[in-house]
Amino acid sequence: MTLTSIDSTTPREGDPAPPARLSLTPANGVPGRLDGAWWPRSRDLTRELPALTDALDGLWGRITRVTVNPAHWPVIPRKVPVTGHTVHVGWFADEQDPHKLILLGYTAGRWDLLVIPPETGPASAGRLMSAAATEGNLSTASALMADEEATRAVADAQTREDAGEREGGGTPTSQPMLRLLKPVAVRAPDRRR
Numbered sequence: 001m002t003l004t005s006i007d008s009t010t011p012r013e014g015d016p017a018p019p020a021r022l023s024l025t026p027a028n029g030v031p032g033r034l035d036g037a038w039w040p041r042s043r044d045l046t047r048e049l050p051a052l053t054d055a056l057d058g059l060w061g062r063i064t065r066v067t068v069n070p071a072h073w074p075v076i077p078r079k080v081p082v083t084g085h086t087v088h089v090g091w092f093a094d095e096q097d098p099h100k101l102i103l104l105g106y107t108a109g110r111w112d113l114l115v116i117p118p119e120t121g122p123a124s125a126g127r128l129m130s131a132a133a134t135e136g137n138l139s140t141a142s143a144l145m146a147d148e149e150a151t152r153a154v155a156d157a158q159t160r161e162d163a164g165e166r167e168g169g170g171t172p173t174s175q176p177m178l179r180l181l182k183p184v185a186v187r188a189p190d191r192r193r
Contacts (some may be wrong), residue, residue, distance in 0.1 A: 020051040022113075023129035034144075037114040037132035038101060039125045043088060046077050053082040060160035061108035063087055071098035072117065099141035104143070114141040127146055 003104040024036035045068070053063045063082075067090045070076055080087045096102065103111045114132040116125050131137065131144050139147070 017047070017051045020048075020055040021125070021129075022052070022055055023133040025133050025135055025137075027059075032135065032137035033112065033140055033144060034100075034132045035111040035116050037116055037129040039116040039120065039129065040118050042118050043073055045073060045075070046080050049080045049087055049089070050082045053087060056103065056111075057083070059109060060103075063103050063107055065090065065104040067092055067096060067102040067104075068115075069093060069096045069100070071100040072115070097141045099145045112141075113176045114144055124152060127151070 017067060018041070021039040021041075022036065025032065025034070038052060040052075042048060045066075049066065056063055062085060064085070065088045066080075069092045070093055073091075075119070076091050077089055080089055099115055101113045101115045103113065114128060116128050120128070128144055128148050131147070132141075
């Protein structure tokens, strides 16, 4: 797995683009549905794609086309100038997973990356990058995002529960489970027919 540093800094206007935050499956590993994950710093494809192609052109060959689902990209440019060439950008609303980016090259083929929303925290992004870059992973991009959302929801609930216990008040989920269950009478079936 190739992983660049995971940080939550956002570049200022005029600063050179920082390297892409990227995690890739091993080159000769068991293929899965995704070839890795990308965690852009914004939802601006014109600003984000040059760093991504700079990182991938050397590994996969020249990236010439990219497709996205417009659900998470407010503006989709038709072309983006990148180092040494132009990348053509297209979109598919119904046909493409909203959390996936498809990259195409002249001779090298196609790669599918999970796109982690820029506002995602470093811990969640790290888990998603690791999951998407796991060899032979058969999860879709949206399934990985749903799994992470469920994981985050459980962690948030546990944090709220722990905070309530520290403050002296318990939450219903911190009470013993037997107190929450009401007794139920069970009758044997009547076999006299």
